[in-house]
Amino acid sequence: MTSLAVAPVTAQPRGQSGPGRDRRSEIHALRTAAVLGVVLFHLWPGAVRGGYAGVDVFFVISGFLITSHLVREAAKPGGVRLGAFWARRIRRLLPMALLVLVCSAAATYVLVPEALWQQFLRETVAAAFYVENWQLSWAAVDYLAADDPPSPVQHYWSLSVEEQFYILWPLLILAAAFLTRRRPELRLPAIRAVIVAVLVTSFAASVVITAKDGAAAYFVTHTRAWEFAVGGLLALLPAASSRAPSRWAAPVAVLGWVALLGALLLFRESLPFPGWVALLPVVGTALVIWAGAPGGVGALLVGNPIVQWIGTVSYSLYLWHWPLVVVVPDTGPVLGTWLREPLILLTTVGLAALSHRFVEAPFRTGPTLSTSARAYVFAVVGMALVAVVAVPGIVHGRSVAEQSREQANALASGDVECFGAAGFLASCDNPELDGVLLPAPIARKDDTGNAYDCYLTERRTYATDARPRMCHLGSTEPDALRVALVGDSHAASLIPGLSRLAKGSGWSIDVMVANGGGLVAPEAGDARRAYRKALLARLTGNTAYDVVLVTQRRSPSLAAGERDPVVERLVEAWRPVMKRGTKVVALADNPMLTSAAMTCLDGAETLAEASACEMTREDAYATSDPLPEAVRLAGPRASLVDLSSAYCAEDRCPMVVGHVLAYRDQTHITATFSKTLAPYLVRAVENALA
Known part of the structure; x- marks a missing residue:
């Protein structure tokens, strides 16, 4: 691995020196709060509803510590050696990460039904190469994977984001240092400018993408980079501002902890996260770090040996807890249902203690990977x-x-x-x-067959110029029955069967299926408005269809018999189609x-x-299912197949x-x-x- 030396940086980064610089008590306390938030959220989500924000705490801490380390190294005569830097990351992170992955794969074979093997093991490989966040982002927007259960390695998404940060961050800092090699006095300002650019750009992307596609935005690196940048910028404050003034340190620390704990306890999964909502835990974490190690009563709380120990083993705690949540069966028949979560927590703590003692510490400081x-x-x-x-x-x-x-x-x-x-x-x-x-x-x-060969994804139907992708099945004879198959993925599920029978039945089928692509009238505020208008234009255009076969997913948020507001929009869209002589046949949805x-x-x-x-x-x-009621209201040219x-x-x-x-x-x-x-x-x- 190559190394890159740069001229010394003239200013020391934010007040960290000496052998104990990465053992600051407030940082270990933040790690404790973060890992307990995540673990308790997964075990008792009703009690710690915002525990998922714990990963944001880890991101800020990583940005702060790694930036501090890189700039300290750059200030030394030899500069930053990338090979040695990445080797330290390997010693610190990979032994435990790979051990848990191997154990998770073994547990998948032994405890998980074969039906889930492919998904779980694919994610295991993605986690091993630190791209699990992109795997999950892809799954989040893939309608076919929407109902996939969580795998034992799903939590590796945050580790993947961190590893990608460890690869790219030093390259950005060294690029800024290299470009200012002839002007040492501009070195730190240039690095700060790069970090500010990352912060602003990534935060803007996070807000915009979260609003449009929250599920995918949660996992991707570019919507999270600003959180690392906040920590990095904090590490590069001028010496005079590197810590909160002593008289303000305690109030700043209290404010930071209130913000952080408020996020962990009060956030809900329904919030648009990360986006602007993530500012609360991110800023709270930054304030705690800026305030520094507290004195008085704060020192007794933050410096408590148990708090510090949990922070020390937080990495192992994080790695072990989720595979246990996924694979440990219900203990109800043997020990009572309520005992499952406490047993998982105790087992996680025990495994974390053993792992830190016999895996983490020896590999990080011992001769094996020296x-x-x-x-x-x-x-x-x-x-x-x-x-x-x-x-x-x-x-x-x-x-x-x-x-x-x-x-x-x-x-x-x-x-x-x-x-x-x-x-x-x-x-x-x-x-x-x-x-x-x-x-x-x-x-x-x-087992999807050719159902999705002609299917438009959610992102495509959201486009301002969206239009149906039309495919043809069956007969090409002029006297064939002209059929348009229209709808969402439930309509697409009919394609494997119709593909086999269409030609022999004398049907000529034009397929127009898309995510959310039911034959519904467009309205203001509808994200698929352009698609719906183009679909209606196609069905009422030059091609004279004998029948439009429609079906769509049931409304999961409404109980059977409840008034479904989409009924009126269905009838409104069907009327111009029926007016030109086309019959609408609706297939009642499957259970x-x-x-x-x-x-x-x-x-x-x-x-x-x-x-x-x-x-x-x-x-x-x-x-x-809105279709039966829509058929009743649409009149004689609409029929229902049940x-x-x-x-x-x-x-x-x-x-x-x-x-x-x-x-x-x-x-x-x-x-x-x-x-x-x-x-x-x-x-x-x-x-x-x-």
Whole structure:
């Protein structure tokens, strides 16, 4: 690894010197507050509702300490040696991080159902290479991953952001130092200017992106960089301002702690975070650091040995707690449900103590990684080891998924009796299917077929020039039935089945599906206004459709029977389509799984286990579907197709219908089930047209 030396910096950074400079009691107390906030939020979210802001505290601390260290190094004759700097980060962070990743991967194989292996192990590899934050950001905007459960390594997103900071930050500082190498007196002002630029730009991006796409903004590096920059700027205050004046130190510290603890205790998950809301914990942390170590009663609280010890082991505490939260089962049948969280907390503390004593401290200060070369070899071998542990499970899952797809396609295309939806709609059972379950549970989440080949994502439908992406299925004959399939991802779920039947049925289908893409009238303030206007223009334009087939997701926030305000907007959008002679056929939406049914399905690995997962019809249809009411109000050119009998028999709605797993996730059907449902859908639409 190369090194870069710069001329000495003429001013000393913010008042840190001596061997104990990174052992300041207030910083350890901040680490304690941060890690306890995160851990308690994950264990008892109702008690510490804003505990997620603890990671912002860590970001400010990292920005402060790392900037202080880099500028101190730059002031020495040899300058900053990047190779040695990054080697120290490896010694400090990687041994524990890689140990927990290997343990999490092992726990995934042993304790987690196969259906979740691919997601969990993919995230494990992403965490090993410190890109888990980007993996989660992608998943946050990927509608297909919206219902994915949290993995045991999800908390590595914040470590990924920190590692990316450790790579880029010294390069920025050294670039500023290099550009001012002939003017040493400009060195610190230049570095401060760079940090201020990062702070302003990143904060603006955080506010804007959080307002538009809060889920993705939470994880990405550029919406968090300003928090590191706040700490970095604090480290570069002139010597005269490096600490709060002594008479103001106590009030400043109190104000900082009030702001920080207020955020941890009072914030809610519904807040637009990070954005401007993150100012409270970030500024609070900066004030505490600026005030310095307190005296008097404050010293007794902040300097308490327990507080300091928790701060010392905070890294291990953070790493261990989340895998336990995810994989430790409910202790209710054995010890009582209420004991699960206290047991996880005690186990986390015990593992943190052991890890700090036997892993963190020895690797950081011992001879094992004493040279930079050894540290880099360890990093490469350790990351490769995590991949070696995780990749076989991913490969196994993909292999099983491919075999499952081939078998499902063969059965669906062979018109096997009583397979899938026919099991209920034809009220039959085929003994030849005994032991068959398709798709295989491990392949369920990936069983989408070609459903999303023509699908517009949320970001695309939010664009000011958004318009439908049209794909064609089926017949090209001039006398074919002209059909437009319109809607959201639930309409897209019909494509695998319609693709197989369209040509043989004499249908010519134009597919126009998108996130939130139901046939709804545009209105002021609608983020998808441009898309809706373009969709209506397409359906009322030169192409004369015989029928527009619409469906969309149920309204999860409204109970069945509750007035749904989207009904009027549906009717308003349908009327100009019907006015030109086109028939609108609405397909009543499929059931939405309850949390209990989803948990049962995620844990099922065999036909018997999956067949035991079910819900009542009342629970399955507990949420509002606006389509039936819209059809009633729209008049005679609108019809409703209700295939609820394909999902439920009397009052029982199982997860397995005719040896097919009907649900890919909480609201979407599998491509395999779509193929078995399609013949009945085609017949029902043709009956409605007749």
